[in-house]
Amino acid sequence: MTERTDPGIAPAREPGLSSAEVARRVERGEVNDVPVRSSRSVTEIVRANVLTRFNAIIGGLFLVILVVGPIQDGLFGFVIVANTAIGIFQELRAKHTLDSLAVIGEAKPMVRRDGTAAEIGTSQIVLGDLIELSPGDKVVVDGRLAEADGLEIDESLLTGEADPVLKHAGDEVRSGSFVVAGGGAFTATKVGREAYAAQLADEASRFTLVNSELRNGISRILKWVTWMMAPTAIGLIISQFTVEDHNWREAVRRTVGGITPMVPEGLVLLTSVAFAIGVVRLGRRQCLVQELPAIEGLARVDVVCLDKTGTLTEGGMDVTELRMLDGAGEEHTRRVLAALGRSDPHPNASLQAIIDAYPPESAEDWRGTGTLPFSSARKYSGAAFTEPDGTTSRWLLGAPDVLLPEGHEALAEVDRLNDEGLRVLLLSRTDRELDDPLAAQAVVPTALVVLEQRLRPDAADTLRYFAEQDVHAKVISGDNAVSVGAVAAKLGLSGAQRPVDARRLPAGREEMAQMLDEGAVFGRVTPQQKRDMVGALQSRGHNVAMTGDGVNDVLALKDADIGVSMGSGSEATRAVAQIVLLDNSFSTLPYVVAEGRRVIGNITRVATLFLTKTVFSVLLALLVVFWQIPYPFLPRHLTLLSTLTIGVPAFFLALAPNKERARPNFVRRVMRYATPAGVICGLAAFATYLFARHHYSGSGALDAQTSAATLTLFLMEVWVLAIVARPYTWWRVALVFAMVLGFLVVLVVPWLQRFFALKLVGEEVPWSAVGIAAVGGVVLEFCWAWVRRRDTRAQA
Numbered sequence: 112m113t114e115r116t117d118p119g120i121a122p123a124r125e126p127g128l129s130s131a132e133v134a135r136r137v138e139r140g141e142v143n144d145v146p147v148r149s150s151r152s153v154t155e156i157v158r159a160n161v162l163t164r165f166n167a168i169i170g171g172l173f174l175v176i177l178v179v180g181p182i183q184d185g186l187f188g189f190v191i192v193a194n195t196a197i198g199i200f201q202e203l204r205a206k207h208t209l210d211s212l213a214v215i216g217e218a219k220p221m222v223r224r225d226g227t228a229a230e231i232g233t234s235q236i237v238l239g240d241l242i243e244l245s246p247g248d249k250v251v252v253d254g255r256l257a258e259a260d261g262l263e264i265d266e267s268l269l270t271g272e273a274d275p276v277l278k279h280a281g282d283e284v285r286s287g288s289f290v291v292a293g294g295g296a297f298t299a300t301k302v303g304r305e306a307y308a309a310q311l312a313d314e315a316s317r318f319t320l321v322n323s324e325l326r327n328g329i330s331r332i333l334k335w336v337t338w339m340m341a342p343t344a345i346g347l348i349i350s351q352f353t354v355e356d357h358n359w360r361e362a363v364r365r366t367v368g369g370i371t372p373m374v375p376e377g378l379v380l381l382t383s384v385a386f387a388i389g390v391v392r393l394g395r396r397q398c399l400v401q402e403l404p405a406i407e408g409l410a411r412v413d414v415v416c417l418d419k420t421g422t423l424t425e426g427g428m429d430v431t432e433l434r435m436l437d438g439a440g441e442e443h444t445r446r447v448l449a450a451l452g453r454s455d456p457h458p459n460a461s462l463q464a465i466i467d468a469y470p471p472e473s474a475e476d477w478r479g480t481g482t483l484p485f486s487s488a489r490k491y492s493g494a495a496f497t498e499p500d501g502t503t504s505r506w507l508l509g510a511p512d513v514l515l516p517e518g519h520e521a522l523a524e525v526d527r528l529n530d531e532g533l534r535v536l537l538l539s540r541t542d543r544e545l546d547d548p549l550a551a552q553a554v555v556p557t558a559l560v561v562l563e564q565r566l567r568p569d570a571a572d573t574l575r576y577f578a579e580q581d582v583h584a585k586v587i588s589g590d591n592a593v594s595v596g597a598v599a600a601k602l603g604l605s606g607a608q609r610p611v612d613a614r615r616l617p618a619g620r621e622e623m624a625q626m627l628d629e630g631a632v633f634g635r636v637t638p639q640q641k642r643d644m645v646g647a648l649q650s651r652g653h654n655v656a657m658t659g660d661g662v663n664d665v666l667a668l669k670d671a672d673i674g675v676s677m678g679s680g681s682e683a684t685r686a687v688a689q690i691v692l693l694d695n696s697f698s699t700l701p702y703v704v705a706e707g708r709r710v711i712g713n714i715t716r717v718a719t720l721f722l723t724k725t726v727f728s729v730l731l732a733l734l735v736v737f738w739q740i741p742y743p744f745l746p747r748h749l750t751l752l753s754t755l756t757i758g759v760p761a762f763f764l765a766l767a768p769n770k771e772r773a774r775p776n777f778v779r780r781v782m783r784y785a786t787p788a789g790v791i792c793g794l795a796a797f798a799t800y801l802f803a804r805h806h807y808s809g810s811g812a813l814d815a816q817t818s819a820a821t822l823t824l825f826l827m828e829v830w831v832l833a834i835v836a837r838p839y840t841w842w843r844v845a846l847v848f849a850m851v852l853g854f855l856v857v858l859v860v861p862w863l864q865r866f867f868a869l870k871l872v873g874e875e876v877p878w879s880a881v882g883i884a885a886v887g888g889v890v891l892e893f894c895w896a897w898v899r900r901r902d903t904r905a906q907a
Contacts, residue, residue, distance in 0.1 A: 125223070125241055125257055125258070125296070126223065126224075126225060126226035126241075127222070127223035127224045127225070127226065127240065127241035128224050128225075128237070128239055128240055128241065129224070129225055130224065130225055132239070133224060133237055133240075136237040136238055136239065137237060141237055141238035141239075141302065142234070142235070142236070142237050142238075142302065142303065143233055143234055143235070143236040143237070143251070143252055143299075143302040143303050144234060144302075144303045144304075153203065153206075156199060156202045156203060156206065157199055160195050160198040160199045160202070160383075161195055161199075163379070164333070164337065165333070165374045165376050165379075166191060166195065166376075168340075168370075168374060169188065169191045169371065169374060169376060170188070170191070172188075172367050172370060172371055173188030173191070175363060175367060176188070176363075176364070176367055176746065179360045179363045179364060180360075183747045183866055183867065183868075184364050184367070184745055184746040184747050191376060194376065194377055194380045195380075197380065197384060198380045198383050198384060201383065201384045201387040201388060202383060202387050204387065204391055205386075205387035205388075205390040205391055205394075208390060208391050208394035219231065219232060219233075220233065220236065220242050220243070220248065220251050221242070221243040221245070221248075222235075222236060222240050222241065222242050222243070223240075223241040223242075223243060223296065224240070224241075228243055233251045233252075236251065236252055236299055236302055237299070237302065238299055238300070238301075238302050239298060239299060240298070240299045241257060241296050241297070241298055241299075242254065242296060242297055242298075242299060243294070243295075243296045244262065244290045244294055244295050244296060244297065245290060245294050245456075245457040246290050246291065246292055246293070246294070246457050246459065246484070246485075247289065247290060247684070248289065248290045249287075249288075249289045249686050250264070250284050250285065250286050250287065250288045250289065250290075250297075251286055252286050252299045252301060252302045253283070253284070253285050253286050253299070253300055253301035253302075253305075254283070254284055254297035254298050254299045254300050254301070255281065255282070255283055255284070255297060255298050255300055256278055256279065256280050256281060256282045256283075256284060256295055256296070256297045257280060257295075257296050257297060257298050258280060258295045258296040258297075259278050259279050259280050259282070259293070259295040260293050260294050260295055260456065260482065260484070261277075261292060261293030261294075261482055261483060261484040262277070262278045262279075262290065262292070262293040262294060262295040262484075263275040263276065263277055263278070263290070263291045263292040263293055263484070263486065264276050264278050264284060264288050264289065264290055264291065265288060265289055265290075265291045265665065266285065266287075266288040275291040275292070275486075275488075278295070280295075283300075284297050286301075289665065289686075291486065291487075292484040292485060292486045293457070293484035294456055294457040294484070324407070324775065324777055325382065325407050325711060325714060325777055326382065328777040328778040328781075329378060329379060329382060329718070331778055332375070332378075332718075332722065332778060332781075332782075333375070333379070336373060336374065336375065336725055339373070339729055340370065340373050340374075340729075343370075343373070343729055343732045343733065343736075344366075344369075344370045344373075344732075346732070346733070346736040347366055347369045347370065347732045347735065347736060347742065348366050349736075350735060350736045350739060351363075351365045351366045351369075351735075351741065351742060352366075353739065354739060354740060354741050361741075364745050364746065365741055365742035365744075365745065366742065367746050369728065369731065369732045369735065369742045369744075370732075371746055371749060371750075372724050372725070372728040372749045372753065373725055373728040373729055373732075374725075375718075375721035375722060375724065375725050377721060377753075377757065377758055377761065378717070378718055378721040378722075381714065381717055381761055381762065381765045382714055384762075384765070385710045385713060385714055385765045385766065386406060386407075386710060388766060389406050389706045389707070389709070389710045390406070392706055393406070393699075393702065393703060393706055396694075396696075396699050396702055397678070397692070397693040397694040397696070397699070398690060398691070398692055398693065398699050398702070398703055399678075399690070399691040399693055400689070400690055401688065401689050401690065401691065405673055405689035405690050406703070406706060406707045406710055407707055407710065407711055408654070408656075408672050408673045408689070408707070409656055409673045409675075409690070409703050409704050409707045410704065410706075410707025410708045410710065410711045410712075411654045411672075411707075411711070411774075411775070412582060412654045412655065412656040412672065412673060412704070413581070413582055413583065413653055413654055414582070414583045414584075414585060414648050414653045414654070414655045414656070415577055415582055415583070415584050415585070415655075415656045415657075415658065415700075416585045416586075416587050416641075416644070416645065416648075416655060416656065416657045416658070416667065416671070417584055417585065417586050417587065417658050418586075418587060418588060418657075418658060418659040418660065418664050419586055419588035419590060419595050419598060419599075420460065420564075420588065420589075420590070420660075422567075422570075422658050422659065422660065422677070422697055423566065423567060423570045423586065423598060423599065423602060423697070424564040424565055424566055424567060424570075424598065425564075425565040425566070425567055427460065427463075427464070427565055428460055428461060428463075428464040428534065428562045428563065428564050428565065429464055429467075429468075429562065429563050429565075430464050430465060430467070430468035430469075430560060430561070430562055431533070431561050431562065431563045432559075432561040433445070433448075433558055433559070433560060433561070434524070434558060434559040434561065435557070435558050436521055436556045436557060436558055436559065437555070437556060437557070439557045439558060441558075444538065444557055444558045445469050445473070446473060446474050446477070447474075447504075447506055447538065447557070448465050448468075448469040448508075448538065448560070449469040449470060449471050449472075449473045449474035449477075450471070450474035450477040450479070450494065450496055451465065451492075451494050451506060451508055451538075452465050452466035452469060452471050453471035453474055453475075453477070453479070454479045454482050454494040454496075455482065455484070455485075455492065455494070457484070459485055461534070461536060461562060462485070462492070462508075464562055465508075465560065476499045477496045477497070477498060477499065478496060478497040479494060479495070479496055480495045480496060480497055480503070481494065481495035481505075481545055482494050482495075482545070483507075483545040483546060485509070487589050487637070487638055488637055488638060488639075489509075489513075489551070490509050490510040490513040490589065490635075491507050491508060491509020491510060491513060491514060491551060492507070492508055492509060493505065493506060493507040493508065493541075493545045493550070494506055494545070495545055504540060505540065505541050505542070505543070505544070505545055505550075506538065506539070506540055506541070506557075507537075507538075507539050507540075507541055507545075507550065507551060507554060508536055508537070508538050508539075508560075509536060509537065509551075510536070510537070510590075510591065510635070511525045511535055511536070511537040511559065511591075512525070512591060512635070513551060513635075514537050514539055514551050514554050514556075515537065515539075515554070515556060516552075519556075521537070521556055521559065524559065525537075525559065525591070526593055528559075528561055528594075529591050529593035529594035529597060530593055530597055531597060532564070532594060532597035532598045532600075532601055533561050533562065533563055533564075533594065533597075534561075534562040534563070534564055534590060534591070534594055535559050535560070535561055535562070535591070535594070536559070536560040536562065537556060537558075537559060537560075538556075538557045538558045538559075538560060539554035539555055539556045539557055540554065540555045540557055541553055541554045541555070564598065566598065566601065566602065567697050569696060569697050569698030570602050570697055571601075571602045571603050572698060573697050573698050573700055573701055574602055574603060574604050575603060576701040576704075577701075578605065580701075580704065580770070582704070583631075584604060584631065585627065585630070585631060585632075585633065585644075585648075586599045586604065586607070586631065586632045586633065587613075587633050587636050587641055587644060587667075588633070588634055588636060589634075589635065589636055589637070589638075590634055590635070591634050591635065592610040592611060592612040592613070592632065592633065592634025592635055593610055593634070594634070595610060595632050595633075595634040596608065596609070596610030596632045596634070599631070599632050604631055604632070605631060606630065606631030606632065607631055607632050609630065609631070609632070610630075610632040610633070610634055611626065611630045611632065611633050611634070612633075612634055612635050613633050613634060613635050613636040613637070613640050613644075614635050616633075616640070616644075620643070620646065620647050620650055621647075621650070623643065623644065623647040624647040624648060624650055624651045627644055627647055627648055628648075628651065638664075638665075638666055638667070639666065641657075641664065641666065641667035642666040642667045642670050644667070645657060645667045645670050645671050646670060649672070654672045654673075655671045655672050655673075656671060656672060656673040656674075656675060657670075657671035657673070657674055657675065658675040658676070658677075658697075658700070659674075659675075659676065659677075659684055660676060660677040660684055664676075664684055665684055665687055668684055668687050668688050669687045673689055673690065674687055674688035674689050674690070675688055675689075675690045675691075675692065675700065675703075676688035676690070676691050676692070677691075677692055677695045678691055678692055678693035678694060678695050690703060705768075705770065708769055708770055708771060709766075709767070709768060709769045709770075712769035712770075712771045713764055713765045713766070713767060713769050714765065715777065715780065715781060716764050716765075716769075716835050717757075717761035717764055717765050717835075718777075718781045718785070719781055719784050719785050719788070719831075719835055720756070720757045720760070720761055720831065720832065720835055721757060721761070722781060722782065722785035722789070723785045723788040723789045723792060723828070723831050724753060724757060724789070724828075725785075725789065726785055726786055726788070726789020726790060726792075726793070727789040727790070727792040727793035727796070727824075728749075728793075729789075730789065730790060730793035730794070730797075731743065731744075731793050731796065731797060734793070734797050738801075740804070741813060743796065743797070743800040743816065743817055743820040743821075744817060744820065744821065744824075745817065745868060747866075747867050747868065748817065748821045748867065748868070748869070751854075751857065751867055751869075752821070752824060752825055752828055755825070755829075755850045755853050755854055756825065756828035756829055756831070756832050756850060757828070757832075759850065760832055760836070760846055760847075760850060763842075763846055764835070764836065764843075764846075767843075780902070783898050783902075784895060784898060787891070787894040787895070787898070788831050788891060788894075788895070791827070791887050791890055791891050791894065792824060792827040792828060792831065792887070792891075794887070795823050795824070795827050795883050795884055795886070795887035796820050796823045796824040796827065797820070798823075798883050799819050799820050799822070799823040799876075799879065799880045799883050799884075800816055800817075800819070800820040802819075802876065802879055802883075803815065803816040803819040803820065803876050803880075804816050806873075806875065806876050807872065807876070811872075814868055814870065815870070815871075815872040815876070817868070817869075818868075818869050818870055818871050818872070819871065819876045819877060819879075819880045820880070821869060822871065822877060822880045822881070822884075823880040823881075823883050823884045823887075825854055826880075826881065826884035826885075826888070827884050827887050827888065827891070829847065829850060829851060829854075830884070830887075830888040830891060831891065832847060832850065833847050834891070834892070834895060857869060858871065
């Protein structure tokens with residue numbers, strides 16, 4: 112409890128630094144110059160896109176082709192340049208969007224200068240500044256408390272200790288902690304990179320392309336490819352120089368033609384582009400993605416835990432009724448409520464509604480002697496006064512079912528009001544000291560304060576969307592369970608008619624998880640319980656997203672797979688959340704989920720195309736080494752096929768709508784389809800090549816053999832594309848036919864025939880190539896149908 116001597120007015124405050132003192136500190140460089148980073152720097156972006164393992168491999172092969180020629184066999188080098196440029200452009204575009212949004216969402220602490228408090232950016236704080244603290248504020252620099260008014264600070268993000276620490280004037284505060292209750296002001300003693308959490312905060316707020324199942328899976332695939340490439344390439348080099356001992360230039364070209372398609376270079380590019388475009392799209396909806404994998408993570412979510420206040424309801428409330436209890440006088444009660452509002456310099460939403468209804472000016476003659484700030488753990492606040500007639504009184508304002516004993520007659524009225532979705536607070540008098548742990552057990556009830564919450568107009572549609580997408584919504588609130596259930600029922604949430612009081616939840620994780628799976632609405636949940644509930648759901652294999660805006664949500668937001676904060680929420684919640692809805696629009700969440708599903712689902716599709724090429728390239732190289740014959744393709748042939756059947760289609764498919772919920776085991780699922788597809792494509796192309804080698808002989812035979820094998824391989828890859836493009840829409844069908852048309856143009860236009868060294872000779876071999884491709888396509892359909900059935904059974 113904090114003692115006061117002034118009648119209801121806060122003690123004289125320290126004025127803080129003067130403008131001249133601030134200017135001198137700025138000149139000395141004593142400024143909080145830690146940059147707010149939401150993205151990689153331009154240099155890091157360019158380096159990450161240019162200096163890659165496969166750019167080095169492809170670049171080296173391109174230089175080799177420039178030496179031996181002709182230039183059309185080096186087309187793959189220009190494709191890599193274009194891919195790298197696209198990747199850099201898209202990521203710079205995403206960086207611009209994120210940096211702009213980060214400035215909007217940046218914490219703006221209240222700093223006292225020249226005796227006046229004003230919001231400034233964190234980078235404008237100087238050494239010695241006096242920074243004010245209110246519930247929900249994050250401590251942005253290290254300092255020493257100059258003022259403390261019932262100040263409780265949570266340091267769990269720094270120390271792991273969940274219990275808030277009561278702070279007094281003279282105590283140290285560290286950056287990275289946040290205010291749970293009360294208020295105060297502290298003097299900045301360490302700023303910039305000297306602050307305790309500066310480096311951690313910089314790292315936590317960084318836009319990153321790592322630490323996601325998708326990117327980790329792709330990295331694993333690329334590692335496997337690298338290990339396969341080395342021995343295969345060595346065998347191919349030896350084989351081609353043995354076979355083409357009379358023409359080393361042709362041996363080099365055929366060797367490069369065999370190595371180049373093993374590299375799924377465009378897969379990394381398309382992943383980066385898809386993520387970057389997703390960030391830009393969400394940015395247009397005022398959604399700040401603080402960690403890129405959050406897009407992927409929310410796509411995998413199957414449970415969304417929603418805090419009622421600030422999420423389903425708007426922050427503001429209105430007092431609709433004051434119901435007197437035990438014959439208390441209404442006029443005196445109104446004065447008590449006005450005095451309570453006057454005593455708290457940091458009112459929460461409920462107390463602000465009371466202040467609006469009962470102006471503090473009507474209690475100017477009440478002298479405050481002590482305050483107890485509201486805490487979400489104890490569910491009430493309090494104040495002590497010397498009233499105008501000289502009597503002393505102590506008052507508590509909070510949850511009726513916490514302050515009243517079970518079975519009290521007033522609770523029946525409270526339940527009835529809660530059934531209507533109204534929020535009810537109890538004003539009661541106590542004879543104990545405010546900070547006495549038993550103060551709530553000896554109260555005299557005075558009045559019920561009835562508050563009406565404002566429902567978000569978009570909440571019902573958002574809950575309906577989650578239901579349609581098979582994402583289970585759980586409303587977890589510190590309010591009365593019946594009241595929360597009534598609000599959720601108004602919004603159409605299934606299961607809202609059976610709310611659960613969290614005080615009756617079992618402590619065991621397994622038992623709690625069972626009740627959480629069965630229920631949809633939970634009230635009277637403490638901050639620690641919210642954290643436990645998230646952990647219990649995760650223990651059952653659920654991917655959990657948590658939304659919230661208050662300090663009581665921080666621990667759960669931090670532990671959830673994805674934390675979503677409202678832009679108007681406390682600085683602490685915005686600091687730990689991966690996604691911040693800057694416009695406070697709950698209806699943005701479906702777009703975030705949809706964007707994540709689009710990215711993950713489409714990358715899974717296109718990864719199958721790229722890895723099919725890798726598989727058949729490795730297989731063809733091994734078959735050529737075993738048979739000791741020339742490699743069937745030149746680099747220009749595979750560049751053409753890759754462009755028409757993978758590069759161009761994959762770009763469109765990666766950006767298409769996709770509502771399928773992301774599933775785990777990305778690598779296993781992709782390779783389950785790509786491996787049989789690659790094997791079938793490789794065997795079909797090699798079979799045509801062997802048939803053509805027995806049919807053609809003499810001058811130009813190798814070119815004719817290559818052309819026939821290229822025709823089969825193109826038809827097989829188009830077949831794979833046609834399967835991947837399902838379910839069909841008009842533009843997907845048009846895309847497949849456009850690629851077929853592009854290949855036909857190359858076959859019939861004379862100068863393109865010469866440029867790509869593609870000319871079908873006779874009729875028997877070309878039609879045999881088509882027939883082999885048709886058989887391969889049927890086998891491919893059968894294999895994929897079998898894999899799909901296994902996947903379906905595994906999901907069931």
